[in-house]
Amino acid sequence: MATRVLHVSDLHTGTREDPMVEGALAQLIERLRPELIVASGDLTHRGRREQHERAARFLRSFELPLHAIPGNHDIPYTFPARFTSTFAEFERLWGTTQPVYRSDRLFIVGLNSVRAWRHQSGGVRQSQLDWAAAELREAPGGAFRIVTLHHHLLGAPWRSAKKPVAKRNHVLASLVEAGAELVLAGHIHQAAISERREFELSTAGGERGVTVSIAPGLGQPRPNRRGEARGLHVYEVERDKVHIETYIWRDDGWALTAERRFPRGREPLSFEPESS
Numbered sequence: 001m002a003t004r005v006l007h008v009s010d011l012h013t014g015t016r017e018d019p020m021v022e023g024a025l026a027q028l029i030e031r032l033r034p035e036l037i038v039a040s041g042d043l044t045h046r047g048r049r050e051q052h053e054r055a056a057r058f059l060r061s062f063e064l065p066l067h068a069i070p071g072n073h074d075i076p077y078t079f080p081a082r083f084t085s086t087f088a089e090f091e092r093l094w095g096t097t098q099p100v101y102r103s104d105r106l107f108i109v110g111l112n113s114v115r116a117w118r119h120q121s122g123g124v125r126q127s128q129l130d131w132a133a134a135e136l137r138e139a140p141g142g143a144f145r146i147v148t149l150h151h152h153l154l155g156a157p158w159r160s161a162k163k164p165v166a167k168r169n170h171v172l173a174s175l176v177e178a179g180a181e182l183v184l185a186g187h188i189h190q191a192a193i194s195e196r197r198e199f200e201l202s203t204a205g206g207e208r209g210v211t212v213s214i215a216p217g218l219g220q221p222r223p224n225r226r227g228e229a230r231g232l233h234v235y236e237v238e239r240d241k242v243h244i245e246t247y248i249w250r251d252d253g254w255a256l257t258a259e260r261r262f263p264r265g266r267e268p269l270s271f272e273p274e275s276s
Helices: 019-032 049-060 088-094 126-136 168-177
Strands: 003-008 036-040 066-069 100-102 106-110 144-148 182-185 192-195 211-214 231-237 241-250 253-263
Touching: 003 019, 019 241, 019 253, 036 106, 036 144, 036 182, 049 066, 049 088, 066 106, 106 126, 126 144, 126 168, 192 253, 211 241
Parallel strands: 003 036, 036 066, 106 144, 144 182, 182 211
Antiparallel strands: 003 231, 100 106, 192 211, 231 241, 241 253
16 A cells, blocks of 8 residues: 655745645645655745744644754844754754654654755765664664755756755765665755666666655745746655656646656566557
């Protein structure tokens, strides 16, 4: 039996909330019935208390388990609060910047890639990677293992100068070796998805499948900037594969714009039989 995860990112609450989008999201969630919602950062636009509270009310209105991590916009924009109380408002509402979600089917580890001294780019310390690896080792057998951070590990066609997480190769390799099957992020407001064997040299023994997925932004703080789609991802996890749907917002509602299937384990997907 499949289980679903809905992945939103970059809400940027405090800019241009759209009641039509929010209502349509509630309808989509009701139809898809995901096990939980992942929110991979930038829940707010300037990290203000009222913005955090509005974002939390919105996400909690769906009455589903939530896995929320901070983005670079979720910390104070002004000094000295940016350094003296960096994550105070986020932690007040969410408890931690590195949550862990556990169920029989899913095991999700959140990593905080935000650094107060970096305006856009982010980083993950070795101690965080070691902690994530230790957590993933505790995942139940058969549970789908996900790691979430805000800063992207894949590029996208537009605004390619926006920097990914620092030491990206090391971070990605560490998460792969730790057993992650799906690595989620946001930050660039564009969808980008790739499977490990699409960018890593394959060997005869076969590599364990790992998918890296960057969600488009749900918010749209800069509506006239090209290359900032408004949308979300839905992951449907089965025993041997993960199915990813990309939904993009149009004036008349959500449009399913892409469907992708990636294998779990070491075997590639089998060929679909040709229809007669």
